[in-house]
Amino acid sequence: MADQKITPEKSKNRKLNSGMLLGIIIAVIVLIAVVSSFYTVNANERAVVTRFGRYHATMEEGLQWKLPFGIDQVTKVTQKVLSKQFGFRTLQAGVSTTYDQKDYSHESEMLTGDLNIVDVTWIIEYRITDPKAWLFNVDDRRFSGGDRYEDNRDKTLRDITQSVMNQLVGDRAILDVMSNERDNIEFQALEKIQENLDFFELGVKLTKVRMQQVVPPEGEVQDAFEDVNKATQDRERLINEGEQAYYAEIPRIEGEAKQLLAEAEGYRQSRINKANAEVALFQAIYDEYNRSPRSKQVTRDRLYYEMLTEVLQKSDNTDLIDRGLENFLPLKNIGTGTGEGR
């Protein structure tokens, strides 16, 4: 009974099961389809969707939906600022950046317009502005011998940049390249490279070209250039020495000259003053003397006696000889002088 009861129920179940199985399979397929249809696009990237291989759309950031089972293919393209180095490579960027020791002279060595040789390293920065163009316009296969993570498309970018830089440096004299033409070269390179990129529709916007090192070839040539720098410093130093010697001496000389003048001035003034003083004394006496014929005589006598008084006072050993003494021969006769004074 129990069996009998069960059997029809079983067959009923079987019927239900086959229907359910189909349902489940379809449900699973739909579920897989739905789940695999969703994808996210980051804020720093864009997604290019191809449908049956043909470009369909470029999707912005956020949760996006596509057709499942490989009908829609999504390729993500970064929007970050990318950079390329020429003439050198950073191995590990960080607090103390390490550089690749390999020789990159096949990028950095250039001929200048005056047929000298110069070593130039530089960088470019760019952004992918047209993801579709970036993906589909220029060959992007890998090739052997290139840098890590670089394909033919990067190489195209490199080739263009390098040929433009070579051309610009080749148009200028080495000293100009090393000094005042740098900004100009960077500016023109930016324009020219962009022109080329646009021509090849790479979908890239170049934002920066910056020359890093512009130096003469290493070794003796660089030493010779170094020596010129030293020579300019020597020149400065020598000129300074000369100037210093000049300014050490000349102000002192100027002071001495002023001293001479001042002394002379002092002499002149003192002569005049002295003259004035003497003259004033003379004048005073003369005024007195000149007042009348009598005063003339009086003053004269006064002066004469004052003088003699002073002279004789100071002399302690004067011999006096009487005028009556006939045969005394005076050795010195001062009387003559006094007579003259009269």
Add this chain to the structure above:
Amino acid sequence: MNKNIKVFVTIIIIVIVVVILRPFFILPEGEQAVVTRFGKIAKVHTEAGLKLKVPAVDQITRYSKKILSWDGDPQRLPTSEQQYIWVDTTARWRIVDPKVFYQRVTEMDEAYARLDNVIESAVKTVVAQYPLTESVRSSNIILESGTAILNFRSEDSGNAGKNGDGASSAEEDSVNELLANAFAPIDFGREQLSEEMIERSQGSMPEYGIELLDVVIRQIRYSDDLTQSVYDRMISERQKVATGFRSDGNGRKAEWLGMLNRDRDIKLSEAETQAAKIRAEGDEEAARIYSEAYSADPEFYKFWKAMESYRKVLPAQKKVLSTDMEFFDYLYESD
């Protein structure tokens, strides 16, 4: 129920047929395809998308539609002055006619081989036709550069000195001549040379179904021996400049020292002259004052001066006085 299973089975069969026989194929962006049927070209697809084909019969050959690059090995080439330089060129090209490309070239490697031949010979021909400066420079802006002209002049004089020595070999001379001509104005320049390379290469491209977009010189280097000559020249040129700077420095120093001596002598002698004048002025003025005052009565002045002189001079003299002097008049009589 049966109906359900029938539908299900039909779908599966269709899927299997599609998967095994593949009557469709997907042509992605950036690719083009040539469809051959029994060796004959049946169709050429250049637009991406889902394409139909006859299963098992049609053969699909895919080619890139993108811009491809060509990168030749650097070549050691002579310029018109017979100086050897390494020229590194690259080019960009694409397959514009897949049908012709399939017929005449077929394989990509073959295409590169053709490009090698054509472009390398074009580069060689063009470089050999022109002087080195035409490959290096693109314009004549260098002629307006002050520093370049300076270099040129010093280089010129250096050459004259070298030739005068008569020690340099003929080979060196030709190098020097080449370098001395660095500042000759150019007529074409690198861009035009590139154009000419393209023109020369382009001729045979349509028969390969290829379009050549550009041929550019990526790098030019001197051959090794030429490099050494250039290094030597750069060194000697820099040495000249350095010597010049030092000599100029010494000269300027000497100039300062000369100025020092000159200014010292001038300033001192000027001051001395001036001082002498001032002193003379003082003497003159004093003399004037004296004579002006004394000339009022020369006789009295004489007396007065005599008094003064006696007063100064006499006390030191040893004296024997005679009472005969007027001074002693009153010694004997009182009136």
